[in-house]
Amino acid sequence: MDFGLLRVAAAIPGLKVADCRYNAEQIEKMIVEAAQYEAAVVVFPELSLTGYTCGDLFAQQMLPDEAEMALGRLVAETAALPQVVVVGMPFVYRNGLYNVAVVFARGQIQGIVPKTYLPNHDEFYENRWFASGAGIDTEVDLCGQKVPFSTRLLFGGGDKWLGVEICEDLWTPVPPSSLASLAGANLIVNLSASNELAGKHNYLRTLIQQQSARTISAYVYASAGFGESSTDLVFTGNGFIAENGEMLAEASRFSIEEQLIFSEIDLERLSSTRRRINTYAGVEGLPEYRRVQMEFLSCEIGDPTFRTIHPCPFIPDDKTLLREQCEEVLCLQTAGLAQRLRHTAARTAVVGISGGLDSTLALLVVVRAFDKLGLPRKQILGVTMPGFGTTGRTYNNALTLMQALGIEIREISIREACEQHFRDIGLDPSDRGAAYENAQARERTQILMDLANMTGGLVVGTGDLSELALGWATYNGDQMSMYGVNAGVPKTLVRHLVNYVAETSSDERVKGCLLDILDTPISPELLPASGDGQIAQKTEDLVGPYELHDFFLYYFLRYGFRPSKLFFMACKAFAGVYDGETVKKWLVVFLQRFFSQQFKRSAMPDGPKVLAVGLSPRGDWRMPSDAVAEMWIAEAESL
Secondary structure, eight states, X not given: OOTTEEEEEXXXXXXXXXXXXXXXHHHHHHHHHHHHTTOSXXXXXXXXXXXXTOGGGGGSTHHHHHHHHHHHHHHHHTTTOOOXXXXXXXXXXXXXEEEEEEEEETTEEEEEEEOSOOOEETTEEGXXXXXXXXXXXXXXEETTEEEEEESSEEEEETTEEEEXXXXXXXXXXXXXXXXXXXXXXXXXXXXXXXXXXXXXXXHHXXXXXXXXXXXXXXXXXXXXXXXXXXXXXXXOOOEEEEETTEEEEEOOTTOSXXXXXXXXXXXXXXXXXXXXXXXXXXXXXXXXXXXXXXXXXXXXXXXXSSOOXXXXXXXXXXXXXXXXXXXXXXXXXXXXXXHHHHHHTXXXXXXXXXXXXXXXXXXXXXXXXXXXXXXXXXXXXXXXXXXXXXXXXXXXXXXXXXXXXXXEEEEOOOHHHHHHHHHHHTOOTTOOSHHHHHHHHHHHHHHHHHHHHHHTEEEEEOOOHHHHHHTOSOTTTTTOOSEETTTTOOHHHXXXXXXXXXXXXXXXXXXXXXXXXXXXXXXXXXXXXXXXXXXXXXXXXXXXXXXXXXXHHXXXXXXXXXXXXXXXXXXXXXXTTSOHHHHHHHHHHXXXXXXXXXXXXXXXXXXXXXXXXXXXXXXXXXXXXXOOOHHHHHHHHTO
């Protein structure tokens, strides 16, 4: 199964200016190499058959004639290969010369797309030689074949459609790729010959990322490199493969060697995003596009060789970006809570502090909100409620953190209240089932709610996005609050947020306490501690690793991937960490819990959305509580 993956390549060949035979031979070698890696599409630079810097030689009849003969040989020599190839050349039509991209595969030329926008500024004066292809829509003869010649061509079939633009087209206010994407293109290729200037590279890179994001497409860019004339300009061989704003692969600049870069693009991911956004359905007023039917080589290898699948999709790889994201998420949480406090005129904020990660993050956000509003921290009521499973480590960390942050501290044991409750309902305390555990969570919630009523405040919830997904919360217990500041934060990010605060804190006491909390196993602490006082109930032993569940959650919610694709991607992302049986086991658990626990999310409190994925029943995720998971689980169990 290809899972919607398509392997593509951007090729930067070495060339000789105005030597069409030599250039075609180099292109052929790279097509053969790309075929060995089973690339479906191979894109070459602008005017790659002649070279971009031919100047007034373009006005010589011999150059376009030789280019056509070189193309004919190239098409014939690669006829046995299944790759879709896009090359650039000059093409004469009637009384004009056009800078065009030629698309061919399996010995057939599928179409010619002319450049629409010709630069006439700074170092580029293309309209000295070429005419704009704007408005052209006809058929022409090329290499003995009758082919469409138009700016409005799409190539492919089914859910795979390729659109073409050339260099300057991308730099215009409305690039042709924008219209092509609205017409259905989800793979855009750009044949370019953009020279290098100091500072230009980063702008170009950003431009490609932005256009791929704006069009929700994959974007393959191949630009002229070594071999182009350096009379007045330098060409460094830029090659990029981007997908919906993410850079998947890029060539090395200033290389004097030929380069061929690969990546797999995920067309299913793009289609899912387009359906969800719904901008691409039924757009009126678009020009008519001619669809040229052709097949792409399927990525049947089953394991992307070039595309990296990150195991933590909520966490940026770059440390600087991670720090920026942590600060931004904390600011979003703080702003949401500050607005709710101000709107309700709450005099206090009541938070249950367990000494664990989630309640720690919630408290840090509350402190930031009070500081932002200019309210005294003593109006924050931190409540630690020791129970049967509370350990000395978490108890001491809870007290230390509250003292260091300067808030009001309440300590209220729940032991006697729970024991009385057990007697009232006839529960044998030795029965350590759901009632035994959940009674403690509900007792704690009752305490917090009543304290909020007494002090004219509101209860700030601590549960995170991952717990909401798994239903790892007691209904009408820790599932309930008056505002859930962590509701949009997955567990894998909670850890980074707390660590970020620790790293940036100037208070050594706060920093030391946060680091110890980070080092503490995640636990609800509802069962008595072990004989040596250690935590007896570790969450990830019960429901599975949060890094796996967050991985499943991200791709299940954001892109709607089916279990087989989730499994395939997780095995790739966590290779060497979890084997296939382990991934399958926790995938089944994720699906079972996600479907069966929707009723808890249907009644979840307000809370700020901070990432692209959320579970609020009022916005992001609207699912009936009685939805059946049988199809999803059956596929997962069959893997």
